[in-house]
Amino acid sequence: MTTAAADPSWWADWPKFAPGWLALLVTLGTLTRKTWTVRQNIALGPEASELRTQLVQFRALLEEVGTKHTDWFLHEDRREVARFLRDSADRRDDETLKLTVTRVADAWDEIFALAPAPRMRVRFLGGVEETRYRREDALRAAADLDQFHKMTAVAQTALIDVQIAIGRLNELERRTHGR
Template structure:
């Protein structure tokens, strides 16, 4: 027994490979856990709800690009708080790309709403000079409204690109987190 205690520490060299494998396993497992946790934090809470928000917003942008919309359409309860909800969702995310795309989309929605012309009121009974003046002013407003609608459509198209970027980034984060 005394002889076995006197052996040098390097006499058990076959055990070193096992300990090295154990250390590598612990390090790679810890690394994978840290990376997955980081992606979970970047994804943030309520990923499904965020996806639903972005899909609904994409549908709203398609409506803006297909038909001219006046300010009264934007004031409806379903569309009134869309930009604020996107900004709130962006604040809960930790991924800079997703955050930037969502805030750009919310800013674009505010810009579209600011560009939207007010609905025109129709006057029923006019005659003579007043009717001619009213029709001339109405035609001028209609031409200005067309320019605003074109600008709204351009902003909506760029916002659609940002929505696609946000959805693609959300998909990438989910693939990293859940492996889908």
């Protein structure tokens, strides 16, 4: 038994086992790569281009927040943007992307909560009623201005989150597709 262990003939036999070991290494490497790619695809989620389009459109909406008046916020499609973003975030597996998209949707809800109520315009008033109405309107305009400043601050923070989400989406796509 000790003579078999000391026998140098195993050196002569190793070339016939080398292809099997190489095939095993290549198979393990391929399985590892495939598992990693599948994991990245799951983290990226379905419809990554749809999420990118939503984020770019949302960035344009956020840039308009400080310049628009209350009627702009009454449009039903603008109210639904946060719901669409939350739905897209739920389909992602990457925690960073999911967190930033959810924070962006929360910021949009906060902007809508801060939006001042639309004002009723009265055309024909006279005397004391007109003076009282104009005074109340001026007070509401000052309060609305404060609300618009708060909305602009929230929008600026949300723009940073949109940039983070787009950057993370780019990183995941580069890992998955090599772009």
